[in-house]
Amino acid sequence: MHQSYRQVFGVSRSEGSDAALGAMAAELFSDDDDAAAAPVSDVIAFDCDHHMQGLDAVAAVQNAIETGERFSVAFIDVRMPPGIDGKETAKRIRALDPDINLVIVTGYSDFSPIDISRAAGPADKIFYIAKPFQAEEVMQTATALAHRWQADGELRGAIALLQEQKLELAANESRAVHMANHDSLTDAPNRLSFLHELGQAVKGDDCFAMAMMDLDRFKLVNDTLGHLAGDELIRLICEILHKQVPTGGFVARLGGDEFAMLMRVTGEDEAVMACERMLKACSVSFKVMGHSVQGGASVGLVVVEPGSTGDPIDVMRRADLALNEAKRQGRGCVRVFDDTMDESIQFRRQIENGLSGAIAKGELKLVFQPIVAREGLEIAGFEALIRWCSPEYGMVSPALFIPIAEESNLIHELGDWVIDEAVKTLKTWPGQYVSVNFSPRQFRRHNFV
Template identity: 60%
Template sequence: MEPNDPVARVLIVDDDPAVHDSYRMSFAPADDAAQLADLAAELFDDVTPGDTPPLAMTFDHVHQGNEAVAAVERAVRDDRRFAVAFIDVRMPPGIDGRETARRIRAIDPDVQIVIVTGYSDFSPAQIARVAGPPDRLFYIAKPFTAEEVVQTATALSHRWLADRELARTRAALATKIEELEDQARELAANESKAIRLANRDPLTGAPNRLAFLRNLSEQARRPGAFAMAMIDLDRFKLINDTLGHLVGDELIRTICAILIDRTGDHGFVARLGGDEFGVLLHVDTADAAVMRCERLVRACSADLQVFGHPIHGAASIGVVMVAGDTGRDPVDVMRRADLALNEAKRSGRGVVRLFDDSMDESIRFRRRVEEGLTQAIAKQELALLYQPIVAQGTLDIVGFEGLLRWNSPDHGAIGPATFVPIAEESNLIHDLGDWVLDSALAMLADWPSQYVSVNFSPRQFRRQNFVGHLVEKVQRAGIAPDRLQIEITETAIFDDAERAADTLYRLRQMGFRIALDDFGTGYSSLYNIRKFALDCLKIDRSFIDGMGRERESAAIVHSIIHLARALRLEVVAEGVETEQQVQALRLAGCSHLQGYFLSRPVDGAAATDMARSGAWPGQARISAEPGRA
């Protein structure tokens, strides 16, 4: 027999030794064992005739009921249970078969019991009541035949083995079900945690953009008006860059706590990302919404201590009123609040702006401008004008600044202050910048020695391989790099000072001229001119315009000129419009002048004539010596 073949233990309980001998003879090996198995299959549906697995049976013989009970107890304890128990009904002087069956059934509920009797004091129903269930209780009458006993033992053993296998399968299935239920509970807990995490900002613990959109959607479907505000911290990037991200993160947590505290139960606060927050306010009117938002601005505009650093908080807010139960798209509501926030930023920061339709119209106009700008180059709608830059001592034209103009057939003449920021927000700025650069470099071939000064936006300056791009441009044009002056603002270089310093150094190494435009309006001018490789400072026109009216403007101009001279830098005064300004700047030692008083911007042909002749329209009005009219 193979080790894995099934084995069934059979217990025979009878007080007559002759009966035990009959059992032994019945279970002696016979040639018709397969036939007996098939007969068992016909009697019980558990097995299929002809497919009955080989079955080995072992037999334990006892003569009294108490011995049988003890044997079953040992079998259960040792996990060597009996499959079938043949029990005689009358076994004097001990307990009878009915009581024996009852006790055995109490010890092992799964054993198959066969009551063997010629005469019984108990009916089958009485025995079944104590030794049931009926499907595990069977009867054989004495005297029995060998075939009858063998068939019953074989069939019931197969059934017992099948029940055991089924029980194991059910136990394994129950364990698996329990594991699956545990996994389901764990998944439910994880799902709940994931939903909670998916709706929470990890930095502040406040609701995030996803939670805000869901709350906004629900609010928009309810009756009654409410307001949605978008809040942005003012000059947060400056704080983040100068004091570090840890301070920046702590400032965001501090401001978030202030907003939640001041909004209270009458609103909903979420961090939308970066230094931007969204707030839902339960108000009925626009005036009430603006009033609530102004209180939030004042709450944020506080002197804070963040990791030992004194910081003055500041925030701008854009707010939009929403009529409830209108089904308005929450994304559109946020877009309108963002438009109002942009207007607040443009208005000087630290203010509240309520959305109105004119803001939306401005966006539509910007889109139309952007669409028109994409065709402006191909349709030759762009023009590059040139304004001369004059040396104050000799009054010679040393260079020209290239100024871009756009004559749109749909919108008329559009100034660069309008379309350049729009181009800056898209990749159009690179196409425009390349067109300007190519046009300006083409003019240099017709000029004797003057340079051309070209403005580069922050996005152009951060362009990948900016230096290599410029080198390729001047080489293709056959122009020396020192005839191209690159004008940038402090904003362009302040975003990433280390990278900007490296870029400017490499530009100077290649021979390009560098001018810092709008000098005096940035955050840290003295720091910038000391750190970066520069050739020229261009004084912002606002200071030149205020020289005759404000002592502060005149003092700033004089300070810039003296500082530049100490650092051996050129100084160009922009926006020179009067003779008095010319004389004052020359006396102050300003090295170069530019403005309408000298010449308005002219087209390429006129600029070439000026460059070749050395004469410019306002030259006759200025004495060659400073101080003389």
């Protein structure tokens, strides 16, 4: 048997046999109709190993894998006494090398193709030659499978390269996202990342606190010791804040010497205690580039109850107002935001209080804007528009007091008054109609209709 193999792979091939091999390879493995007619131009020089026993063949495959010179095809006889049979040999070789093509050569029916496929599959890498065989049959099979093995290897290499490029792209994307959301100096989350977290917090159902911290006399450090020393101090402060923030808290560097923290709290007292603890940890002496620097900071704090606001920018604005108040009061302290710090909030509250009594005091009135028909320019109806003339503020724009009424639920009382007044006026204008504007919030009332 082995002498027959040596004769098959030892003879030179003619042009006619090359053409036959090319046609067979194309028929077995090509999807391109044009390629079917192309002869095999690359002559394959086979380097064959011959082994009488299955265990020797398995050892040869193992050695080939270790040396990096893998076999492309293995011809296996089913019966190889006294050692393991061809089925077991195929099974062990396949366990070592999943890419090798196995050709079962037998004149017996000891095992069915299904049995061998189950043991040494996949089925598309197992082939059969019946004894007695022709030399051309063995040569054609070996050549075609060797070409296929080479093509499979190139395909695996291309897939591996694509997978490597995919992982590299994913890593680059991950780095880009990290850089976009983190501060380059401290690697802490930046303003963009903090706004995202704050946006999630205002939508949540938990009470939370936002603290904004500014280092005291930081400009003096930069001016006297240089910006490198200032950068080092920023890094040291950032490390302290990450260690001192309550469990589950979020620390970000907003820029310069300004930091912001988010933390879940049960109320104002807990938030103040947490901020004072962080402030104390930062108010120590630091060794910066061989110089002793006394740390210090001021903190502005705002506590947000669930559902009290949906605007993260407004929360940051309030914390910033509280921080400015802490600086005005001597630095090195924590100040909690209250409405007296914000003139716009005070004004809104005054408008809200004034609007609640405007109906009873007769300060509201309707004006009617004509609705003119396009064709004859005749007045077809009127649009009722509300106006508020306040003794204290004068004429107040609807663009100002309508949003306040919507937020405070005064819109329902205001809307009812507008409808009543519009209907009263309409009774005196026979043949006309009056359109009234409604707020979306009014439609949510179950008895609106």
